[in-house]
Amino acid sequence: MYRALLVARIVFLNMLKSTWRQYRPGKLRKKPGFILAIVYYGVLIAILVYIAWSKWSTGEQSLLDPRLSGNTVLEFIGDLLSALVIVFVITRYFIREGFTMILPDVEFLLYQPLHLWEVYTGMILGTVMYILLSTTLLSALLVVYGLWLVYIFIYISIYLMLIVEPLFFISSRIIRRSGYFDIAQVIFLGYITIGIFHSLFTSLYTGTPRISIILSYPVKGPYILLIKLYELIGHICFLVYFVIIFSTCLLVVSILSKRLDISDFVSFRDIYEIKLSRELGSSLKREVFTTWSTPNDAMRRVILEFTIYNPRTLLKKYIPIFITATIAGFIVRVVLTRLGVFVLEGPGGVLLISAVPMGVLYASISFIRELLSNDLKCLWVIRIYSVNIEYFIKLLVAKYSLVLSIILAIITGFIATLSNDFAWLLALLSSSPIIILVVFIAILITSLFLKRARSLEPASEVFKPIVDPISQLLFIPIAFAAMIAYTIVLLVKIILTNYIYLPIILPPTLLLSYVIFTVTSRFLSRVFLEIDVNF
């Protein structure tokens, strides 16, 4: 057990270091992450104190009460998410090929004189500790709706990570090796089908959409246990809950993982490479770059067209998402509100309107930073072989303004359909100067980061950016740009409420966009001409 805890410590510290120390050792280089952490936790504490104060002063129920308020919308969303999680885990381990990925920085543990169960248990515990620490960011958003929602999130997360994932992973590997995997697949498919039919049946019977307890209980169950414990023994239930979950995890993993084999683990990098090769394979079904008319033409084609997601393929990729989001918005507004299940003005509506944009923005950050990282890593090529850095910068600003606009179009399209207010699209159009400006700021911040980044190894560190450390550096500027751009669209929407303004504001907006584009590109090109390229 001691060695498992030791492994947990290594995994935890490794993840922590790669997040907070994105730079090489040196006081100055630690500073940005440190300041950001202080600001973040300061804001978090301020929000908590404010909410606690306002709720206590109005005599509301205890903030530490983890019981659900009985709000049907939230219960429905909770059931739906629980069912989706359980279907996802089953699909991952019993329908498709499911491995557990091992992070590159701890791969060496597999080849040490340790029992496999010690490595595996340590990995789980270390990852859980890190995730709990880092997900306070998400918790901060939930705090607005009440502390008990944070509890739901944390306690269900712990349960999923410590019990559901390991149990399903280990049992799927054991069953696969025993030769009964086909039978297991049939059983689980049957389980999902019964759950879906039960949901449909109860929805029709009661006249309101419901998710079957068959699908939601495996996830919600432990939380219900927590509430029962709370009613019995009060606040000490949190401690008891942790002890139960941790000891069950250790028992399950230590007994079952003895049947695991080293081949059950695959390197994160391998999976990434396989995925990337597949994507690249399809991306190469294109014309080959062999003709150009001028150096600028060649640069334009390579930066805008010969990337994995050029604006054209991006549009192709996102049009279905846009249509799906719009239809979803329409269904929620027309169908669910008519059934009386959903009230847009209520907390469920606010949650939905905030959650979808946040989800889309968060999902976009990773691919934008991969794109930008790919472009910036080749800055040396431009500095050595090209005469025209200004044109390169113009292409970068144009490319990322367009990418960000496409993402914001999906979000505003969804909200416009949901709220039946198409002035949202007008708000997006009117925000184009700001979008260009935030892209400029993001690239500028990136250049300052890169200036400080000394020789970065081609591979290492944690998660996707492990394979691409520069991409890791880009998280803050990209997230910053995406959030600011979205906030600006929200603000513009408050000011501009009608289409009638469109003919008036569009020409000056376009002119302003052009001016900002030209000025910022010129400024950035000077920065990029001077910047130390040490990567």
Add this chain to the structure above:
Amino acid sequence: MSLRAIIADGLVKKFGSIMAINNLSFSVDYGDIYCLVGPNGAGKTTTLRITVGLLKPDRGCVLIEGRDVHVNRAEALKNVGYVPDYPNLPSYLTPLEFMYYVSALRGFKRSDVEDYVKYYIDALNLGDEVKKPIRTLSRGALQKTAIAAALVVKPRVVIMDEPLTNIEIDTQIAFKKIVRRLAVVEKVAFLISSHMLPLIEGVCTHVAVIDKGRLLVEGDMESILKIAGERASFEEVYLKIMGKSNV
């Protein structure tokens, strides 16, 4: 071609409190194959990056073909080919496309470089790799791509940082032949950093040994080899310079 190909004068570069380069000066003539040698962390990569203008020195200057690389970048680099220590290349292009891309950036037409591209693909054994995305290449193939791209632009000055890392033996032999031919026949100037003794002994005409950012010894190969006595190998010379003769 009366000018020297590269002149580095009094280069100083600090990273925080670390002195990476300390008053380093050297020069490379056309036809020279000038090799920077030294232990890890000696400042070789920093020197090469300053030479091509990717890093700005805190003091000193670099002239390439008579033009200051940090003042007149475009003119100074217009005949330069460069291979970085780890070549970050556009992931979604193929090696073939990358070679054409750098040629295009230099203002060449396809017909100007087509024969060179074919020649270097063949000479450096790139084979079928040229049609695969760069992101899927092995480290060796990536290195060969960077070398080929540096040479297809018909450079008069070539700067290479550890060019033979991860490259198989037959390509190493081919590389040495190419470098020798370009230096002797076409008077191309080479500035190379390397840890590989066969490359240093077999190809280089001039050597500079640096450590902790300082130049310890510099000269043509013949005079350098005499440091450890008659018939000494470069290995012996290097150990003597570094004060490790007893290794």
